[in-house]
Amino acid sequence: MLRFALQKISGHSTQRIFLPATSTLMRGCSFATYEVIPKGQGREAHCDHVVKDQCNNQVANLYPKPNVGGQQKLQIGQNVSRKDKIKFLVTTLLDLKDSKEAIYSALDAWVAWEQNFPIGPLKNVILALEKEHQWHRIVQVIKWMLSKGQGNTMGTYGQLLRALDMDNRADEAHQFWVKKVGADLHSVPWQLCGLMISVYYRNNMLENLVKLFKGLEAFGRKPTDKSIVQRVADAYEMLGLLEEKERVLEKYEDICTKIEKGHKKSKQTSLKKKKDSGRGRPRQRQTSTSNNLVSTMDGPELVR
Numbered sequence: 001m002l003r004f005a006l007q008k009i010s011g012h013s014t015q016r017i018f019l020p021a022t023s024t025l026m027r028g029c030s031f032a033t034y035e036v037i038p039k040g041q042g043r044e045a046h047c048d049h050v051v052k053d054q055c056n057n058q059v060a061n062l063y064p065k066p067n068v069g070g071q072q073k074l075q076i077g078q079n080v081s082r083k084d085k086i087k088f089l090v091t092t093l094l095d096l097k098d099s100k101e102a103i104y105s106a107l108d109a110w111v112a113w114e115q116n117f118p119i120g121p122l123k124n125v126i127l128a129l130e131k132e133h134q135w136h137r138i139v140q141v142i143k144w145m146l147s148k149g150q151g152n153t154m155g156t157y158g159q160l161l162r163a164l165d166m167d168n169r170a171d172e173a174h175q176f177w178v179k180k181v182g183a184d185l186h187s188v189p190w191q192l193c194g195l196m197i198s199v200y201y202r203n204n205m206l207e208n209l210v211k212l213f214k215g216l217e218a219f220g221r222k223p224t225d226k227s228i229v230q231r232v233a234d235a236y237e238m239l240g241l242l243e244e245k246e247r248v249l250e251k252y253e254d255i256c257t258k259i260e261k262g263h264k265k266s267k268q269t270s271l272k273k274k275k276d277s278g279r280g281r282p283r284q285r286q287t288s289t290s291n292n293l294v295s296t297m298d299g300p301e302l303v304r
Contacts, residue, residue, distance in 0.1 A: 085110075086121050090128045093137050103140045117150050126159060138163040157181055158192050161199060170203035182212070186219040194228050206235040226256045 089110050096102045111118060122145060129138050142160045145151040157180060164173035177196055181188055193216060200209035213232050216223075223229050229252045236245035 082121060086124050086128065089121075089125050090132075093125075093129070093141070094132070094134065098136070100140065103137070104144050107141065107144050117148065119145075119150055122151075130159075130163075133166075135163045135167040139167060139169075154181075154189055154192055158195055161192075161195060165199045165202070170199060170205065173199055174205065174208060182215075185212075185215045186221070190221070190224045194223075194225060197228055197231055201231045201235065206239055209235045210239065210241075223252060223255060229255060 089106075092106050092110075093103065096106060122141065126138055126141060129141070139160065142151065142156060142163070145156070157176075160176065161173050164170070164176070173196075181192065181196075185193075193212070197209055197212060200206065200212065209232065223232075229248060233245045233248050236242070236248065
């Protein structure tokens with residue numbers, strides 16, 4: 001416990017603080033007295049309230065000086081707009097050499113002054129790299145995000161699988177699918193499953209394609225797109241499993257017919273709109289020609 005003793009000296013009050021001898025501030029002394037000098041008095045008149053020991057050494061500022069005018073100092077990078085930060089990172093990643101250490105160091109430096117992990121700006125960086133077809137850089141950025149424990153979403157997984165496929169790394173995409181996504185086939189979105197089926201199909205990994213589709217069927221999940229059914233049927237055919245091909249086409253025939261009917265209806269509605277818009281135009285032409293005839297008929301009479 002601190003003991004406080006107040007004593008009047010030269011017309012002003014000072015506060016003496018007695019600390020125990022075990023304090024780290026009192027090495028080599030049996031006791032020490034710390035005096036609080038009020039603002040505007042003594043040699044430290046420019047400070048607010050400063051704690052001093054007997055040796056006239058400043059120990060601490062009990063009352064820190066407030067910000068003048070209420071202005072706070074900006075941290076590094078706060079005066080740079082979000083758009084400029086994204087553009088700077090994209091240009092930096094494009095200029096760096098193809099090295100994992102260099103890319104990871106640049107990303108670490110980019111987020112060093114951020115209070116929260118900038119997952120949103122990094123998504124925009126990935127989209128900008130996709131426009132430039134920088135698939136290898138996208139893989140590096142996403143893997144760095146995952147190493148930080150960020151971006152563990154199905155959307156990020158889909159971007160990584162697509163980038164690996166476009167970067168001719170289908171085997172690595174398959175390994176990532178098995179480790180991260182394939183264990184929860186009952187809840188994986190069909191959009192992501194269709195993406196992986198297309199990856200297997202393009203890279204002639206037909207056995208993995210069939211295995212994935214059978215796993216989805218085991219959970220009672222039906223494909224939502226005709227292209228998925230067609231790719232599975234083609235895979236069975238190329239593997240020599242013609243019976244399985246016929247089974248798939250018969251089982252999911254309604255999906256193909258529904259899609260075809262939908263396309264026909266959309267075409268019919270578009271044709272009807274064109275016809276309706278075309279019907280109004282001849283009427284305007286007829287009225288304009290009839291007005292011309294009337295003007296020609298009335299012309300001679302007016303001359304007469």
